Amino acid sequence: MQSANILLKKIVRSAVLPFVAQHGMKKDLLPLSRPLSLSLCLKQDNTCNPSEKLDLDEWKKVMKSGLHEEVSETVSERKEVSTLDAAREILEMWRLAGRSVPEQISEEQLKTFMECPSKSAKKKYLKYLHLKELYKKNDKRKMDEKRERRLETQEQVSKTDETKRNSFVFVWANFMDRAYSWRVAQSMIFGQPLVFDMSYEKDMSVREVANTVRQIVLSESFNRRSADPFHIHFCNLKDDSLYLKEFVKNYREAWGKLLITVTDQCYTEVFPKDKLIYLTADSPKVMKTFDHDKIYIVGSMVDRSIKTGVSLAQAKRLGLETAALPLEKYLLWSSGAKNLTLDQMMHILLTLKDTGDWKKALEFVPKRKYCGFVSKPVHELKKTLNLINTLKLRKRQEEVRKQFAKNYSKKLTQK
Numbered sequence: 001m002q003s004a005n006i007l008l009k010k011i012v013r014s015a016v017l018p019f020v021a022q023h024g025m026k027k028d029l030l031p032l033s034r035p036l037s038l039s040l041c042l043k044q045d046n047t048c049n050p051s052e053k054l055d056l057d058e059w060k061k062v063m064k065s066g067l068h069e070e071v072s073e074t075v076s077e078r079k080e081v082s083t084l085d086a087a088r089e090i091l092e093m094w095r096l097a098g099r100s101v102p103e104q105i106s107e108e109q110l111k112t113f114m115e116c117p118s119k120s121a122k123k124k125y126l127k128y129l130h131l132k133e134l135y136k137k138n139d140k141r142k143m144d145e146k147r148e149r150r151l152e153t154q155e156q157v158s159k160t161d162e163t164k165r166n167s168f169v170f171v172w173a174n175f176m177d178r179a180y181s182w183r184v185a186q187s188m189i190f191g192q193p194l195v196f197d198m199s200y201e202k203d204m205s206v207r208e209v210a211n212t213v214r215q216i217v218l219s220e221s222f223n224r225r226s227a228d229p230f231h232i233h234f235c236n237l238k239d240d241s242l243y244l245k246e247f248v249k250n251y252r253e254a255w256g257k258l259l260i261t262v263t264d265q266c267y268t269e270v271f272p273k274d275k276l277i278y279l280t281a282d283s284p285k286v287m288k289t290f291d292h293d294k295i296y297i298v299g300s301m302v303d304r305s306i307k308t309g310v311s312l313a314q315a316k317r318l319g320l321e322t323a324a325l326p327l328e329k330y331l332l333w334s335s336g337a338k339n340l341t342l343d344q345m346m347h348i349l350l351t352l353k354d355t356g357d358w359k360k361a362l363e364f365v366p367k368r369k370y371c372g373f374v375s376k377p378v379h380e381l382k383k384t385l386n387l388i389n390t391l392k393l394r395k396r397q398e399e400v401r402k403q404f405a406k407n408y409s410k411k412l413t414q415k
Contacts, residue, residue: 087114091126099123100130180224184259187229193295194223194230194349195267195276196342198237200301203310206242212302212342213246219346220260226350232260235267243300268318271295278315279345281338282308283322286329290352298345330358331370340365 087110095101100123105113109129116122196216201209223229237243248255267276278297279287297320299311315322325348327338340348344364351361359373 083114084110094126100127102126102129102133104133105129181259183227184224184229187231188259188261191229191231192292192353193233193271195233195235195271195295195297196300197267197278197297197311197314198234198241198243198300199266199314200299200310201242204301208302209242210246212300213243213250215302215342216300217247217250218343220258222343222346222350224259226354228350228354230349230353233267233270234260234262235265235270237262238264266318267295267297268320273318273320276320278311278320278322279324280311280315280322281324281340282312283315283324285321285323286326287323288326290349290356292353296349298342300342302341325362326358327362327365327370330362330374331365332372332374333370 084107088105091101091105091113102109113122113125116125204212220232223232251258263270275293275295276297277291277294278299280299297315299314301311312322324338325340327333344366347364348361351357351364355361362373
């Protein structure tokens with residue numbers, strides 16, 4: 001009998017009561033449930049003892065408690081749905097008022113919004129969701145633009161591949177590649193060395209090292225295509241360094257075929273010290289002319305935080321001569337540090353080596369860093385500026401004297 005009651009209670013609570021509570025039939029359920037449950041129990045248990053009495057009061061308590069629990073659950077669900085709808089209406093009103101409100105919001109975010117303790121907290125939370133949504137849209141837009149650019153480049157490559165099918169163009173490209181390789185091979189024997197110092201890994205982050213390697217890859221390609229290339233040396237390049245991993249990642253199979261010299265030794269062990277010049281923006285000595293007999297060293301470093309004096313300290317520690325490019329002598333520098341990228345340095349050094357013209361070489365400095373080229377020597381410009389300042393000062397002093405004399409004569413007449 002008890003097992004039948006428990007089974008019936010489970011059936012009513014799981015199937016009947018939620019349906020009845022949803023359709024507003026709560027009041028009519030309790031009178032019908034008693035005879036139904038009693039009749040089912042009597043039908044299922046005909047062999048029970050007639051002397052055994054059914055405790056109807058206990059049965060009422062059980063049924064009422066179950067009904068109350070189910071009804072309370074449905075009421076709480078209805079209240080939660082109504083509060084969510086009210087919160088959505090508030091968000092819609094705020095959106096129409098021009099506040100920062102996200103366009104799409106989930107139920108969990110709505111619940112978090114309703115649990116905020118104050119109105120300012122709710123505004124801040126909605127602004128956070130709005131900014132997060134904007135960032136996602138911007139990322140998606142950037143990815144779409146990147147995909148479109150990649151498709152465009154693929155189309156261009158396909159078009160160039162079609163043009164390469166022309167026998168003359170293909171033969172010419174192959175001939176130029178061989179000519180570039182032959183020049184670089186000659187520079188390894190007869191060319192002027194150019195050293196890249198790879199000892200700054202500890203001073204940079206992983207991202208800065210990757211950026212440095214990309215700039216060196218560009219520098220190597222510019223050098224290979226020049227009329228008189230340098231013999232490039234990568235010094236202080238260790239086998240387990242991050243530099244080497246990035247080089248292999250960029251060059252892949254071509255890394256072992258590059259016509260450059262790679263060594264883990266310091267440049268002071270490879271070349272005589274009296275021929276080495278370390279190029280650094282922090283040097284007090286300014287480079288006047290390009291010396292074809294010297295060996296220039298460039299620090300392989302991208303310094304986003306502008307750590308001044310790192311390469312200068314390295315050169316002083318090794319007892320080397322230093323030099324800086326004459327940027328202020330030839331350029332009207334506007335703002336920013338006088339640090340250039342490695343590929344810009346390669347362009348400048350190659351132009352100086354071929355022509356010796358500083359004006360042509362410094363055209364590779366980004367235009368945003370300077371206003372123009374200096375037409376007169378710097379000392380003459382300084383003299384002119386000082387003269388203008390002194391004239392302004394004397395004019396101002398003369399005006400003060402005249403004003404004082406005028407005021408003094410007024411005071412005398414008043415007396």
